[in-house]
Amino acid sequence: MYTNNCVINSVCSNLCFRTSIYVQKRWKSKKVHWSVLAKKIYPVDKALEHFDDFYKTVFGRRWPSIRLALLSPHKYCAVINNFGDSDMAVSDLQNIGAMSMRRLFELEKETIKQQKQEDRRKKDLEKIFKLDRKLEQMMVAKQQKELESLYPHREKSESACVPADILTLNKSSSDTSHGSSVNMNRKDHAEECGDALIEKSLHSSLRDADFDTQRLIDPASGLSAAALYEYVPATRLKGMEDWIVESQHYRYYKKNTDFPVHIESDHDFIFPDHLQVLTFERGNVSSFPAPKRGSTGVLNYYLLDGGSLLPVLALGVNPGDRVLDMCAAPGGKSLLMLQTLFPALLVCNDVQESRTNRIHAVIKQYLYSMDKWKNRLIVTQRDGRDIDEYNIYNKILVDVPCTIDRHSLHENENNIFKPTRVKERLKIPEIQAELLGHALKLVQPGGTVVYSTCSLSPIQNDGVVHMALRKVWEETDIQVVVKDMTAALEPVNCMYKLGQDLGLKYGHLVLPFIPCNFGPMYFCKLVRRK
Template sequence: MFNIIKVHRNILSFPCKVFQARHKTKTHWAKLKKKTGPKYKALNHFDEFYGSVFGEQWPPMKEALLRRSKYVAVINNYGDAEETISYLTNRGAHCLKELMKIQQDFHKTYNPIQDSTEMESQSHANVLKDYVSKLQTSEVSEIYPKTDNIPEKIDLRDKNTEIAAEEKNTVQDNVVIKNKTLDEALEEAEIDQSRLIDPSMGINSEVLYQYIPATKLKGLDEWVPESLHYSYYTSKDKDFPLIVEPETEFRFPEHLKVYTYEMDSEWGMFPEPKRCQTGVYNYYPMDCSSVLAVLALCLSPGDRVLDLCSAPGGKALVALQTLLPDIIVCNDVSISRSNRITKIFRDYLIDYETSNKWRERVLISRVDGRVFTDDYGFDKVLVDVPCTTDRHSVNEDENNIFRPDRVKERLRIPELQTQLLVNALRQVKVGGAVVYSTCSLSPVQNDGVLHTALKHAFETYQIVAVVRDLSASITGLSSTLHLGTDLSKPRYGQLVVPSVAANFGPAYIARLVRVK
């Protein structure tokens, strides 16, 4: 017994230095993981990119993005609607439609419309007529030729320069003086290397190359800075002019019931939805900017609607809650994401799987949105494109677009978005509307893609669409969410900016009406 105790004491007195080394290794590993995780990469990218775009407006946006997002409650008309409204009202929630009406009346009272506005609206009515006639002018025909005789290689040299160069080939003292070749000129030229950027310098050059629509990554000498790519996606009217008209069809649907809390409300968050007596959930929680995207469709009774990138199906559900569409087609290329659409409809629509009514009204398709076709056409098309999903990217590592194995996918995002929007314009009927939306703050993915898609749709398919300005129509939402102003205000669409007081978004919403 004495020997056992003695051995035990010797073990306790043995120095355990291994625990200290293990602790240091664990701490170092944790710090290393934090610096290289997808969330960290996304935040670092946004700090540099959005910091340069939005300036001093970016820090409060960033603070809001890192906090829990806010939601509104879309009342389910196929459940206990009146009972749900009473329950949420007693908790301090307000009807979004009533809030918009009050705010709009406030704007009319304290910001009266000037007499010149009526004259401006009349002039906008003639914009389309003038533009169509302008398309037939020689100037536009030269910019966008309709002939099939397109040269394989475009010679960018000025003809006058070539003629002048030939004249300089003179004979002096029986010696022919010829122009130097390009290689000879380059050997003697002094090349300015002050603008070259080397990633090894310690500057985070990744931000420069995020949105290049490349098919493969090349060496440093062939990298294209994002500044050049950005200019491509944000080319101005001198490249391709867009028509912007004020929106005149915007109305809040009578049967759509949306409830929200005031800015800086003590409640702020809704409880979990509950099952009604009919077996469906009483309301659907979602971002207010997603509701705005559906409102921008300006749905009418009997509309045939396409939700081109529908999953998980929330926007399609809101469209059905208006009781206006006759048929809605929900398309998504992913089988797993399409299954989420089915689950939401099963949870919120009575007898969804057994009723013939839903089989005729709600159709689910699994086709790549870039090649989706339909023989009948659609009155309204919603294209909520894949994007960098800014809020998710800075908060979650799972399924993060900034993961190292998704670099090429991230680089091709604007190209994919452009193709989806062009196809949406092809599927909508003349006179119909397309709503383009993202959940990103990126000007490249927002105004830039919209401008590029409209140009491509015209040059390739002779499709003409006008941009409808929603600014005046959604002034009533100024007491509910924050819209972009000054540096953060887009040129064509509306930007929902995250803020601590109203932490919705980010989201970009633009409404296009096809006229040809």
């Protein structure tokens, strides 16, 4: 018994000794300690620093609002999969408050049309009112002059009442008071009678009248809109540790156009009947539940940023079109085009295997019976600048690699603002311009190319379009027309915040905005004439 107690005491003493050693030992970690992490500058910090320096110069007082929206969760829309349980998916999403974007656009379009008709009618009535008033005043003056010529022997003060009496008798002989007309001043009385005639003619004949506006001369016809002012360039761009001069990159966006650029208004913005897209109303920040698989084994809807819808609609895919999505990964815009049920051929291309794998994953999740698609849907892995299939495609979407502004502020992984990717980031505008220029050469004459980015940078947006148009003009005889979609995009203002007065020369920009936090998304529509 004594021996056992000694052994136990010895073991306990050893345990206590060891425990005391472990407790007193201090563990150190140089890389993961909180003090080290607190001082570390991440790519998202670099991105925000760059945006604060650059975009504050570009957007001015708008930048704080845009910045807040970029740092907040962005808003999604749900693209209903026509190859799943579409009716059930629509019903389920409508039950939680989602609304059809096509229906919203159609209602807004009709409202705008009625408002324009009413405004046009008011303007025409105002023109008629002015013409009628001027005519009546001329008639009164002419009658006054004729009456004065009939009574030359009367004094001026005495003859002043004569035309007034006669004019009053012409208006209403039963209600005329000769005593009061004699005592009134000639000028005041003539003006009162003239105003009464004008008031009677306008209210009795013009208020509800049908009138012919074709005979009215519109002084504003033939006049263009006010000149667009240019972006103010940023003078510096954040690099790894030093400031890098940006002037060499801003040459892509010159103020003066030294080559002809043809710009035409586009009023056509069609939302295909088979394309069903739902989102929550403006100001509603609710989120969609994760999509579920339907009876066909595919997911019932696809979630994507609502800004991605507009470049696809701007492309205007029609039945039988042969479409190239030049930089297709991850595949959301390609899926949108497939949901229209219009393309006779859709080629989804990207440059890296990892990116084409993402396209294959989306196709597998949302399409079934792949044998039926093998002649209509093709996935390729090539550099878009090396595609040599000329005059095959009549629609090309060029959704180029860019700084991906929102992603750069939220994700450190694969962030373009990593110190090791500075040179890659600075080469982005050049690569973008080469992709767009090559797409304009590939597309069939009469075909459409839509260029898009998810960046706010004027260099990557209008600047790249400018550079590509210049290169095409210098190197080929291709004629390109830029489509100004300002009028066509009026109905979408109910769901999007568009940069209307930012001095954009070629394209259109969806601005992040808390009540409708889509984007950023820039897109420009170009049509090759020959």
